[in-house]
Amino acid sequence: MGGEITGDGVVGLSRSLxxxxxxxxxxxxxAVDDSSTSDLMVEFYQQLQQNPDKAKALRQAMLSTMKKHPHPIHWAAFTLIGNAE
Known part of the structure; x- marks a missing residue:
């Protein structure tokens, strides 16, 4: 007997972490393209070095990623769950 598949998805994984x-x-x-995800995450960590507020760093990373990948499918999927500081 295997595990039960539920609708928890991202919320369940986040809660577990x-x-x-x-x-x-x-x-x-x-699912987001690897190239735009890489651009966003590199920018996020660069922003995080300048500002310890993770929510603000993510927002700035999204704004930066928008310049190279303007369609929201490339950057709008990301969200911060938990403590922003």
Missing amino acids: LTAGAESVIVSLW
Whole structure:
């Protein structure tokens, strides 16, 4: 007998990571192209070095990614769950 498939998806995974001790997680609500994801995450960590507020760093990374990948499918899927600081 295998595990039950539920509709928890990203929320269930995020909850599990937070329960395991992560202060926060950035998740994608849908599959995103590897290239735009890489651009966004590199920019996120660069922004995070300048500003410890993860929500603000993610927003700036999204704005930067929009310049190279203007369609929202490339950057709008990402969200921060948990502590922003």
